[in-house]
Amino acid sequence: MPGDQELFDAVLQADRDRVIAAVRAGVDGGTPVSSLLMDCMVPAMREIGDRFAAGELFIPEMLFAARAMQAGLDIVEPLLGDSDHGSLGRVAVGTVKGDMHDIGKNLVVMMLKGGGYRVTDLGVDCSLETYEAAVAEGSTVLCCSALLTSTMTYMKQVVGRFQKDPAVKVIVGGAPVTRAFAEDIGADGFAEHASEATRVVSACLAGSAPAR
Amino acid sequence: MSGEGDGAMERLYAERLARYTTAMRNGRPDMVPIRPFVAEFTARHAGFTCQEVTHDYDKAFEAARRCAVDFDWDAVVSNMVYVWTGLTQAMGLRYYGVPGIDVPPDVGFQYLEPGDDGAFMRADEYDELIADPTAFLYNVWLPRVSSEVMQPGEASSYRGNLALVKGAMAMMQYFGAFGTQNARLRCESGTVSAIAGIFKAPFDILADKLRGYVGLCMDMCEQPSKVLEACEALMPHLYHVAKTTADPLQQVPIGYWMHRGCVPFVSPDQFASHYWPTVRPIIEELWRHGHQTLFYAEGDWKHHLESFRELPDQSIVYHVDQADVFDVHERLGDKFCLSGGIPNFLLAHRPASEVRDFCKKVIDVVAADGGYIMDASAIMQHDTRGENLAAMTECTREYGVYSGGTSSPPATPIVAEGSLSAHGGSATRPGQCVEWAKKAASLPVLEGDADLVEEVWNNIDSLGNVFIWQWLLSF
Ligand code: B12
Numbered sequence: 188m189p190g191d192q193e194l195f196d197a198v199l200q201a202d203r204d205r206v207i208a209a210v211r212a213g214v215d216g217g218t219p220v221s222s223l224l225m226d227c228m229v230p231a232m233r234e235i236g237d238r239f240a241a242g243e244l245f246i247p248e249m250l251f252a253a254r255a256m257q258a259g260l261d262i263v264e265p266l267l268g269d270s271d272h273g274s275l276g277r278v279a280v281g282t283v284k285g286d287m288h289d290i291g292k293n294l295v296v297m298m299l300k301g302g303g304y305r306v307t308d309l310g311v312d313c314s315l316e317t318y319e320a321a322v323a324e325g326s327t328v329l330c331c332s333a334l335l336t337s338t339m340t341y342m343k344q345v346v347g348r349f350q351k352d353p354a355v356k357v358i359v360g361g362a363p364v365t366r367a368f369a370e371d372i373g374a375d376g377f378a379e380h381a382s383e384a385t386r387v388v389s390a391c392l393a394g395s396a397p398a399r
Numbered sequence: 400m401s402g403e404g405d406g407a408m409e410r411l412y413a414e415r416l417a418r419y420t421t422a423m424r425n426g427r428p429d430m431v432p433i434r435p436f437v438a439e440f441t442a443r444h445a446g447f448t449c450q451e452v453t454h455d456y457d458k459a460f461e462a463a464r465r466c467a468v469d470f471d472w473d474a475v476v477s478n479m480v481y482v483w484t485g486l487t488q489a490m491g492l493r494y495y496g497v498p499g500i501d502v503p504p505d506v507g508f509q510y511l512e513p514g515d516d517g518a519f520m521r522a523d524e525y526d527e528l529i530a531d532p533t534a535f536l537y538n539v540w541l542p543r544v545s546s547e548v549m550q551p552g553e554a555s556s557y558r559g560n561l562a563l564v565k566g567a568m569a570m571m572q573y574f575g576a577f578g579t580q581n582a583r584l585r586c587e588s589g590t591v592s593a594i595a596g597i598f599k600a601p602f603d604i605l606a607d608k609l610r611g612y613v614g615l616c617m618d619m620c621e622q623p624s625k626v627l628e629a630c631e632a633l634m635p636h637l638y639h640v641a642k643t644t645a646d647p648l649q650q651v652p653i654g655y656w657m658h659r660g661c662v663p664f665v666s667p668d669q670f671a672s673h674y675w676p677t678v679r680p681i682i683e684e685l686w687r688h689g690h691q692t693l694f695y696a697e698g699d700w701k702h703h704l705e706s707f708r709e710l711p712d713q714s715i716v717y718h719v720d721q722a723d724v725f726d727v728h729e730r731l732g733d734k735f736c737l738s739g740g741i742p743n744f745l746l747a748h749r750p751a752s753e754v755r756d757f758c759k760k761v762i763d764v765v766a767a768d769g770g771y772i773m774d775a776s777a778i779m780q781h782d783t784r785g786e787n788l789a790a791m792t793e794c795t796r797e798y799g800v801y802s803g804g805t806s807s808p809p810a811t812p813i814v815a816e817g818s819l820s821a822h823g824g825s826a827t828r829p830g831q832c833v834e835w836a837k838k839a840a841s842l843p844v845l846e847g848d849a850d851l852v853e854e855v856w857n858n859i860d861s862l863g864n865v866f867i868w869q870w871l872l873s874f
Contacts, residue, residue, distance in 0.1 A: 246616070247665065336780070337747070363743065368744070368748075
């Protein structure tokens, strides 16, 4: 992590003020913003995701880390050129129609942001039109979350809608969603935990096999 | 109620009650009891929309009774579509999405949690809550959750006054109707009303209805001792609600809806410092009074099963949602009866044969020695398939018969008064709103039977308490 252990630590410890200070110092000191993002913040978020998956961190800590990271991103993002993180791709994340649960979806948003992706948070209760609009704005990966057995079937409609468009991938998740269900409806990817979302998205973008 | 022809139905009821209560005391009844928590499924089965059962509780009750007649179930909740629009409309309650008004007519009602910026209690209001929870609910919380009720100090309004009158009358009417519903379940289908009374953890009350989950997470970081104090202040009141709404015959358990007190919503340390110490004494005291509590453990509480083992044998019935029911059986089965564990995904989206296979496995392993009640993991909404519930029912009747099972009436534990019945430090005693002492001070010296005057005052005053705490816990 060239140069900025401080930024890495600050994100990891969810210290918002220190993140802001470290990003400002980095920018002022001439560190390329892409490096602040990819070499400091992204690895810190990966570490946080791994610790969450390992049961060493919990949702409250994840929320705080997300806030700290967001404060840093707010400074970094306007300074990033398209080539800086545009190359990773644009991802849209939303909870499907009829479903208002967003705690898990927010964790996915945060992990993907922390993975260096450009993320559009579509919020909850997302209809096909919402996902279509996200694609029209350049998202190539759609992440759908559902917490109710009555709404998870909507994911099938989302998958169906974009089936004929090879450029668009649909990834599904949420407590009742299983790998078997994801395969059944023909989703391009599935993950049990938010922390795996970046891996699944990157596999999708690399054009790898469906639902693994 | 028991005329000539009703004898058979009454016998069926008695048989089912014995089966259900024996299993709940972790015993081995004649067969595995079936107690499905069917919510919007009842509407689907009876041919009603979600809008109809939410707006018209007679239809909701009818739908529940229809299920009880059509399926061979031992116990059901008298109305699991518990929100009645009459109540929410009367008060202009802000936190429900209602079918036909806020959500489409065929979507179930839903609780909408405000974000941390719109929380019903602010981060700097802990002291006020702690000093007098009941007064806080009336003065601060109610005007915020209602579009009609005015804040103290604001000019009173026609609509505001009406809301309180209509809200209170609607609650009386609705609660009163449950008595008839339970009697009809008993004599029309011999079905037991599965639970009585309500409990929620102080920590969950703070997250669900006061600070919001995200707000509470911030508080746990910035002012954890205030959160603990607030949990402690809520304890005697929540105990009082549970105790006074429980089954006086001590047959069926108090429903305890467990939301976000487990890992990963909290850390193991937070569970140990805040959640559990402010729940455990209440469960123990309820048990001292002979009341079992049904732990409806939403999500997966696998990290906390050891803590639950601290509770006395049989004091709870443990309901399994997303956890692995076989694992929970290994870790808790010797102490407590378990229920649930049949994935809603199977019941809603897979063929009946898969439901049968899974149920059979659960019966073979988890129910092997008794102490198991057949049910889905989570409450069943209108996506549940009737044929799959039929498969669950038939499979249980086919494989769930015990040889040499008993149906011993549950033993009644010793009753001893504990500390929770006491004041708990808050300005208003649990169960009251305006203390008699305060009222008496404004009266002339009483003549004749002064105790009678006090008794009537206290009884009527306690209705004001029921009103506000029921809003907080049940709706
Ligand atoms: C919190 C909660 C609520 C809150 C939601 C607040 C909010 N802002 O989200 C409130 C109170 C509003 C609520 C309302 C309701 N709820 Co609710 N709720 C829950 C609860 C307690 C926790 C859900 C949660 O946040 N889990 C934590 C997160 C982190 O987990 P997660 O979302 O699965 O996410 C993880 C992974 O799945 C993954 N992930 C998630 N999404 C995605 C997406 C992708 C692409 C990927 C890769 C990964 C991924 O990442 C996360 C971290 O690893 C559960 C029970 C429980 N304990 O699980 C019930 C539960 C989900 N609710 C339920 C119900 C029935 C309801 C209501 C209908 C109740 C009612 N009648 O009011 C309403 C419905 C509202 C609606 N239309 O959505 C039922 C569902 C039953 C069923 N048949 O499916 C449950 C299971 C409770 C139960 N046992 O009955 N609920």
